[in-house]
């Protein structure tokens with residue numbers, strides 16, 4: 001199956017998990033772009049959605065999905081999002097689209113966090129680049145404490161948007177994701193990082209040449 005066919009298949013499977021009246025977190029990216037029409041096509045009643053990026057919000061609204069501010073909801077029934085890497089131990093890398101801080105905030109709010117990927121996202125072990133969101137204030141200091149510019153590459157052509165701070169990537173091997181995630185979380189100036197721990201994830205839906213597989217964590 002070509003990647004887009006697989007992305008669509010994973011997205012359609014996830015759309016089936018949503019029921020009338022649910023509060024739904026909508027992720028960001030090209031796989032989620034297939035989720036939004038699949039969800040809209042279900043014609044569910046009383047959905048209340050929050051979006052992890054302005055791009056997702058705009059597209060969801062165009063499709064007639066009711067998107068509200070995340071300021072108004074403190075619990076979600078389900079959140080559905082893509083990923084850049086999925087490791088066998090359940091660790092994820094997210095943030096290829098620079099939305100990982102919002103995506104994590106939405107994921108932790110949901111009773112059920114469902115990840116939708118095509119088979120190429122499966123990796124043997126988590127590796128760099130790991131997306132970062134950094135405060136603009138004191139950026140040189142944060143970069144130095146993270147290991148300098150050989151270790152952290154600021155994404156070119158990503159000016160600060162209403163959605164994000166400074167988006168960068170931590171390069172090189174990751175080793176133990178839990179250790180790296182802890183170190184990044186403890187680094188002043190790092191808003192958040194794209195490592196998602198297995199405990200955050202309820203289910204990964206993987207679409208590959210053999211069909212769609214639901215992996216429960």
Ligand SMILES: O=C(CO)[C@H](O)[C@H](O)COP(=O)(O)O
Pocket residue numbers: 027028029030031032081082083084093094095096097098099100103
């Ligand atoms: O984390 C993300 C955006 O910040 C995306 O979910 C991730 O990059 C996967 O994107 P795609 O579905 O386009 O491969």
